[in-house]
Amino acid sequence: MDRSADHVAGARQEHWDTVYTDRGERRVSWYQADPRLSVELIEEAAAAGEGRxxxxIDVGGGASLLASRLVDEGFRDVTVLDVSEVALETARRAAARRPGRERISWVHADLLSWRPQRRYAIWHDRAVFHFxxxxxxxxxYLDALRAALAPRGAVVLAAFAPEGPDRCSGLPVAxxxxxxxxxxxxxxxxxxxxxxxxxxxxHVTPAGAVQPFTWITARLG
Ligand SMILES: C[S@@+](CC[C@H](N)C(=O)[O-])C[C@H]1O[C@@H](n2cnc3c(N)ncnc32)[C@H](O)[C@@H]1O
Known part of the structure; x- marks a missing residue:
């Protein structure tokens, strides 16, 4: 990473750490007590591929409960990557109380400069790409995805729909x-x-606002 990329990554971490610290993981607009649709689409993709x-990998997984839910469902190899140490620590603490936590790996990295060390059968992103x-x-982002996705791997991607908000956490979104x-x-x-x-x-936020999302699953090969 060059100096300016380093600086951008540092600013990104600071932004997201501040958001999680100031609001708390249950009051951020994207909070879900049950990441049901993620689990459903990941299970569907797994059934068509290598199974559990x-x-x-949940990229930009933040403090989401998804990784814990996946190990509850029998997935044996789950990774959460996020630029926010605060979010990862929150998720790690929540997972620590559950059986199967040793099946979760935690990666503190900026996706835009991350070089994956291995391949994943399923890439999940809820509300990261749209930033x-x-x-x-x-x-x-797509370079990292290409480097990380296994042959015949699947991508589960969720972003704000055309009628969704045009900003989130103080940042513009596509x-x-x-x-x-x-x-x-x-x-x-x-x-x-x-x-x-x-x-x-x-999606209904903790404050009661409705946020329309578009979800897709796509498969290689
Ligand atoms: C809107 S939140 C969604 C969190 C989680 N996917 C969920 O559904 O609960 C966006 C997340 O992406 C992370 N993030 C944003 N940009 C990132 C980047 N370049 N690399 C890694 N994580 C990033 C943030 O720290 C935050 O946790």
Whole structure:
């Protein structure tokens, strides 16, 4: 990482650490007591691939309960990556009380400069890609995805829908329909990627606001 990239990554960590510290993990707008749709789509993708033995990574997983839920469901190899140490520590503490916690790995990294050391059967991202409003940042994300995804791997991707909010946590976001998300993946993988599921979801924030999300699953090969 060069100096300026280092500086950007540091600012990004500081931003997200402050958000989690100031609001607390249960009051952030994206909080979910039960990440049901993530589990459903990951289970679907696993059933069509390597099953619960396949490695799953939740990028920008933050303080989400998803990793704990996946090990509860029998997934044997789950990784959570996030730029916020505060969020990861919160998630790690929550997981520490549960059986199966040794099946979760924690990676503190900025996705945009991360170089994966291994491959994953399933890549899950809820509400991270949509923060990348610059083409260069989306390309850096897609580089990491290409390096991390196993052959015949699946991507489960959720972003604000076209009628969703245009900002989150003080940052601008890009909004997508399923075609827009699929086009980003096709840009990275070409014909090698196939859309296998799409969903629309109305997420209700802890403050009671409705946030429309677009979800897709896409598979390589
Ligand atoms: C809106 S939150 C969503 C958290 C989680 N996916 C969920 O659904 O609860 C966005 C998350 O992405 C993380 N994040 C943002 N930019 C990142 C980056 N470049 N690399 C790694 N994590 C990032 C933030 O720290 C935060 O936890």
């Amino acid at each position: 033995d396949g490695a799953v 990348l409003t610059e083409r260069a940042d989306r390309d850096a 909004r997508y329909d399923a075609g827009g998300l699929a086009a980003e993946l096709s840009g990275a993988f070409g014909d090698a990627v196939t859309l296998t599921a799409r969903r629309s979801e109305r």
